[in-house]
Amino acid sequence: MFHSGEIYAIILALLFAVAAGLVGSFALMKRMLLASDVISHVALPGLGLAFLFHFNPLLGGSATLLVGTLLIWQLQKQTGLATEAMIGVVFAGSVAIGAVLTPKEDLVEALFGRFQDLSLVAFLVGAAAVLLIILVIFRFRDELILGLFAPELAAATGMKLERLNLYFLLAFSLSVLVGLRFLGALLAGSLIIIPATTSRRLTNNLSHFLVVSCLASVVAVGSGFAVTRYMLPQISPGPVIVIISAALFILSLLKKPAPA
Amino acid sequence: MTPILSVRDLTISFGNRTIIQHLNFAVDPGDNLAIIGPNGAGKTVLLRALLNLLPYEGAIQWAPDAKLGYVPQKIAADRRLPLYVNDLLAAKARLLKLPAQDVRLVADRVGLTPELLETSVGILSGGEFQKALIAFALLGDPNVLLFDEPTASLDELAEEHIYELLRDLQRERHLTLLLVSHDLSVVYQSATKVLCLSKGKPCFGPPREILTPETLEAVYSAPLKFYKHYGH
Numbered sequence: 001m002f003h004s005g006e007i008y009a010i011i012l013a014l015l016f017a018v019a020a021g022l023v024g025s026f027a028l029m030k031r032m033l034l035a036s037d038v039i040s041h042v043a044l045p046g047l048g049l050a051f052l053f054h055f056n057p058l059l060g061g062s063a064t065l066l067v068g069t070l071l072i073w074q075l076q077k078q079t080g081l082a083t084e085a086m087i088g089v090v091f092a093g094s095v096a097i098g099a100v101l102t103p104k105e106d107l108v109e110a111l112f113g114r115f116q117d118l119s120l121v122a123f124l125v126g127a128a129a130v131l132l133i134i135l136v137i138f139r140f141r142d143e144l145i146l147g148l149f150a151p152e153l154a155a156a157t158g159m160k161l162e163r164l165n166l167y168f169l170l171a172f173s174l175s176v177l178v179g180l181r182f183l184g185a186l187l188a189g190s191l192i193i194i195p196a197t198t199s200r201r202l203t204n205n206l207s208h209f210l211v212v213s214c215l216a217s218v219v220a221v222g223s224g225f226a227v228t229r230y231m232l233p234q235i236s237p238g239p240v241i242v243i244i245s246a247a248l249f250i251l252s253l254l255k256k257p258a259p260a
Numbered sequence: 261m262t263p264i265l266s267v268r269d270l271t272i273s274f275g276n277r278t279i280i281q282h283l284n285f286a287v288d289p290g291d292n293l294a295i296i297g298p299n300g301a302g303k304t305v306l307l308r309a310l311l312n313l314l315p316y317e318g319a320i321q322w323a324p325d326a327k328l329g330y331v332p333q334k335i336a337a338d339r340r341l342p343l344y345v346n347d348l349l350a351a352k353a354r355l356l357k358l359p360a361q362d363v364r365l366v367a368d369r370v371g372l373t374p375e376l377l378e379t380s381v382g383i384l385s386g387g388e389f390q391k392a393l394i395a396f397a398l399l400g401d402p403n404v405l406l407f408d409e410p411t412a413s414l415d416e417l418a419e420e421h422i423y424e425l426l427r428d429l430q431r432e433r434h435l436t437l438l439l440v441s442h443d444l445s446v447v448y449q450s451a452t453k454v455l456c457l458s459k460g461k462p463c464f465g466p467p468r469e470i471l472t473p474e475t476l477e478a479v480y481s482a483p484l485k486f487y488k489h490y491g492h
Contacts, residue, residue: 029342142354142355145343145347145348145351146348146351146352148341149337149338149341149348149381150332150336152308152336153330156330157356200342203342204344204382205344206343209342
């Protein structure tokens with residue numbers, strides 16, 4: 001039977017999967033999917049410091065992630081370079097600092113995550129973060145759609161695109177942060193990338209795209225936990241979840257792509 | 261008549277490069293202003309400044325009751341997104357807090373069928389896509405429409421439909437039109453004022469004064485063939 005700490009951890013992971021599916025869909029449309037993979041690495045120096053000085057790794061991860069996100073947003077605004085380029089610059093430094101700071105015995109956990117029970121408080125904080133991400137996406141859904149379709153049309157409609165980009169980047173980083181606990185810095189971005197890519201292959205309808213992306217993400221997380229609990233208890237669920245997610249993508253290749 | 265738009269001493273620069281310098285003109289309600297000029301003369305830049313999307317020096321003054329609708333160049337839109345026409349129109353309607361039936365009304369007005377509303381923007385023809393952009397601009401009931409190259413890369417029939425639609429809309433809704441156009445014959449027929457931008461001095465006035473072979477040659481820095489359509 002599951003005990004409460006396990007149940008909290010699994011529910012939070014499933015909630016995260018929904019948020020990752022939504023954020024991933026918009027990140028794919030914004031052509032910044034790879035950013036999720038890279039931005040998660042920005043958490044590494046924080047995780048390293050937390051392991052080194054024995055405080056909550058999420059606290060360390062969130063601090064450096066927030067600084068990294070704001071830095072990327074500022075650099076992007078001031079230099080006019082693409083998000084990808086900016087993330088590349090911030091990321092390389094972060095990984096190097098993270099590798100130096102993280103004690104060797106904790107490096108695998110920092111990179112690949114670990115399944116651990118959650119206290120009620122940790123669960124509630126995590127769930128609040130996920131709900132915030134979902135709310136931000138739904139609240140700004142129309143602005144995001146118009147900003148993606150034609151930025152100058154959106155600006156002419158009175159939208160503040162820079163502020164919108166910041167909100168999205170923060171929601172994006174927050175979802176990476178929630179995923180860090182069980183997927184680790186190396187894989188936390190993958191649930192943002194893979195389900196959205198799978199879903200995009202299957203549909204051209206926006207609502208279907210968002211729903212299928214969330215579903216693919218939830219199925220990967222749910223079955224990943226089931227596999228590691230009942231069949232491979234010695235393995236951390238993170239990599240298994242990512243493998244299942246990638247398998248779903250390969251399955252999607254069997255279907256003809258939706259007409260563009 | 262109080263102008264709906266007055267532009268005084270407008271200068272727009274990017275870094276060291278000045279695109280528009282000391283430009284002055286005014287547009288009255290109901291005018292059809294055609295903005296012409298060679299590539300790189302600053303036509304799109306001017307529209308963007310009028311929409312307050314660019315920093316500029318000088319004064320751009322819209323009348324307090326001016327409500328702007330904008331139709332950008334088609335290439336400024338990303339058509340690879342998983343979006344139906346209806347997604348775009350409904351998104352703008354929700355942002356402006358308009359009733360949902362407004363989407364159907366503007367779609368009907370520009371000739372977008374329910375099937376086209378449920379079609380991916382990526383597979384619309386050039387003319388259909390242009391109609392979708394016009395419907396988007398019409399949501400919110402603007403009284404000024406700024407239009408960047410309405411018929412670029414359209415075939416003649418689609419081009420004719422778009423101009424006909426614009427003329428009808430202008431008549432029905434008493435719209436003021438600001439149109440960037442390369443089609444001088446259409447400009448001659450329908451514009452009430454012409455603003456020409458070029459590397460030299462800009463010129464502004466009624467078509468009969470501005471669209472002379474001499475002025476056009478100076479604007480485009482090349483001899484132009486130009487046909488007047490009498491009887492229209």
